[in-house]
Amino acid sequence: MSALQVQAGELLASGKAEVVIGYGEGTRGRVRPVFVRTRADVSLLVFDGRCTANLTVYLAKPEVGRMGKAAIVATPGAVRSLIQLIAEHQVDPGEVVVLAADDDAVTLLTDPAALEAYAAAHPVTIPPEAKAVTESLARMSAQERRAFWDAELSRCFKCYACRSACALCYCTRCITDMNQPQWVCVAPHALGVMEWHLNRAMHMAGRCVQCGSCTSACPAGIPIGLLAMEASRSVEKEFGAQAGLRCDAPPALSSFAADDRESFIL
């Protein structure tokens, strides 16, 4: 039995958790989420390089809530998103324990302080492909960037996999689903897609924890996470607030400092 399976078994046996949300073997060599509720089933749990999806998305689901107190297998990115969810009052820290998994080590985190310490010790990692795109974008002119995003976004067919994969896209009603008024054109055409992604980026400003799940989820292979990450990084750079590090952090975008810098207002 792996260390993860042992720890999960102990949590279930002691009643510290009634369900363990983790990764299990799926079809065609892929992993899928599993919800382990008995000790006998802990053997289903796996953790390896394939396990990148952010499982904290399940925490807000009522079906999962009904299973009782949860333990969740979390990558460092997922730990950050859990912290952010706590800061945004979406998860009660008393209702969840975390099996933080990183390579081979499994750490049990049971309170906000432990989560924060773990997040601090595991800084954001940007995959090399994303870094390469970011760097080339930085070198582009505005027109080239426009063309880049036009081309990338032209492949988006609004399946909303990015939204479903993101733990922080938990709105009861997403702005894309509103029709009175119709803020975002429904059709997956150039305009509708731009509106959708600009809105998602703005909504993620100061909140995106750079877990990369949205990019991994996109069936069209669009590096869509770059937009949200850029919005969050801009908040970090301008206002010094980084998402996913403190369970009691105030909302970064809806707060202000009287001396916030700005040079564009006449």
Next chain:
Amino acid sequence: MTTELTFEPKIVAFVCNWCTYAGADLTGTSRIAYASNVRIMRFPCTGRIDYNLVLKALEQGADGILISGCHPNDCHYSTGNFHARRRWVVFRHMMEYMGFDLRRVKFAWVSAAEGAKWAEVVNTTVREIRELGPATEYTELHRKGVA
């Protein structure tokens, strides 16, 4: 060349009720003439101005946008403009990151006493947008969309 000279940009101004709107009223009572290209939308506070409305205006065919409210520390509601400022910093950054031309979205603090400044801000905006020519980025997207 002639088309450029006759191009009259359509500008939408999103302004707060207490400072800029009052300032623009003062421009009127002081009879300071300025370009008629601007359409003013009144909001209670700059804090109320939604970037989606700005986006909609651009998509619908606005050539330029002017967003204006009370100077820092002058907000009628004390901090609405500070909140707005933070939001606009991020919004501009994202527009830029997606390659949109930031020169079409202008910001100014105009107090209720700055009637002359309002006229000047509008005139400058109109002049600059006229030089940029008609906005196409968004209408292009729109066209692609409907096609």
Next chain:
Amino acid sequence: MCSDPGQNMIKSAIKEKNLTGVVVAACSPRMHEPTFRRACAEAGLNPFLCEMANLREQCSWVHPRTDATTEKAIDIVSMLVAKVKRNAPLFPIKVPVTRTALVIGGGIAGIQSALDIANAGRQVVLVEREPSIGGHMSQLSETFPTLDCSQCILTPRMVEVAQHPNITLHTYAEVESLSGFIGNFTARIRKKARSIDERSCTGCGECVTACPIKKIPSEFNAGLGLRSAIYVPFPQAVPNKPVIDRGRCTYFQKGKCRFCETKCPAKAIRFDQQDEILDIAVGAVVVSTGFTVVETSFFPEYGYGLYKDVITGLQFERLLSASGPTLGEVRRPSDGKTPKNVVFLACAGSRDPAKGIEYCSKICCMYTAKHAMLYRHKVPDGDATVFYMDIRAAGKGYDEFVRRAIEDDEVRYIRGRVSRVFERQGKLVVKGADTLLGGQQVEIEADLVVLASAAVANPGAEELAQRLHVSYDGHSFFSEAHPKLRPVETNSAGIFLAGACQAPKDIPESVGQASAAASKVVGLFSCEELTREPVIAVVNRTAPPAYSTCAGCFMCRSACPFNAIESEEIKGRDGQILKTLARVNPGLCQGCGTCVAFCRSKAIDLQGFTHEQMYAQVMDLFA
């Protein structure tokens, strides 16, 4: 249009054509929106179904008579027509009012507010942190510009407070929290244990005489006199009941003593008394917690507080006061000798960006003139010198007062800042520049140096402001809602300011503001219900299981300048919490709409400026 015939035209059109919305294309809504809305209401149309298109100030007055201008006018009207189609009837919000006022701080400002409100027939709860009310004014000797004795004019007011049937006084007490909103606050008050049963105590003072611990620096005498561990801060204290300073009392520190208890004829000493917590309902709050002055230790250049004969103006007040440690004789702290050379330094700390106090403390010019004058009266053969930057004596009889000091009492005024005060062969030397003599250096030997030290906010002022949800400026003075037009209101509706907690002030100004605040409170209390504009934010409600599209993220809460956003729990039949939502408190919301633009799921909207209304205007413009 705004004339009677114009209004009548609108009224009859509403009636004849059964109009469901009106756009008046005329002048600025900032000018006549109320006029036309009233006209609509008179014709039976909800006033919020009327909008104004500003064709005058923002069109015809600023553009020439051209086609482009006409086009603009058409656009303006058309946008508002698009808006008005989506307007909903709105109704003024009624909020019940608890007609009791809370006054925090019993200095002269708090006393005045409390008396004014009480005399208007309303209940007042006055909370004072110290064992007695009176504030700084009780420490003053005589007051400018009339030189009447401070205690003599203050004491009757203090007694009136204590005896007023409409005033409940809690001294040695603090406000721990304030919740609710205008008309409906709940204040939690902690009455610190006085260790005395106030009802039995007769104020005879036997306990004070009995107390063996007598060498505690007296706060009232600004450290220049001594008091015992059980003490009454000053003879005219209200209430005139002692309090045990538990940090200094031998019994509380070492478990032995209780001498006071044995001497008390009324058996009023209560060593086991506990702090008392009171929750009281109030409808309005006046904050009048005053100010403080910086101590001599604040000034490295004047000896860091090490020289005994460098004192603050407040300490000098105590030396001048007949009830002070020297019984009103000017004798210096180091050796009790009468100083023959007194140097007064105005602007000590004030107007000095390097010290972090850029502002003018406002009262110092006047009290320095008063000090020099009173000193000259008491020590006719003594020399008084004042170092000043400017003399700011704007006020009725103020400049005349300063003139009198200079001309009649021969006080020497030297314009210049003092760079150092130091000791040379046992004598204090004041070194400065005389800027009127081209910056010539001057050195003056002094027996006593009095610093007109800067008036600053009370320590802990920010914390109190946060507890009360009022804002404060960069110097921790509480902020008024508008520097000119709403000088006694705060940004939190129902909370008012009086006195030096808002900025340094002298007594007449403090009293004036206190009466103004009181009249605001009395005005608020004049009706059982208060009516508020319905232009406020609301969080939507939908059918279960969502209950609202609000996700309870509370991003909106930190956006609201007025703390109007609360949380609401949706509970199931068995009491379990199904969802936590944001809720706007209609008593607090001022309708700025900042929250609205932050809500990702647009679950919160602003009545009168809704998403639909604003969206329709933009779309109409390009239709």
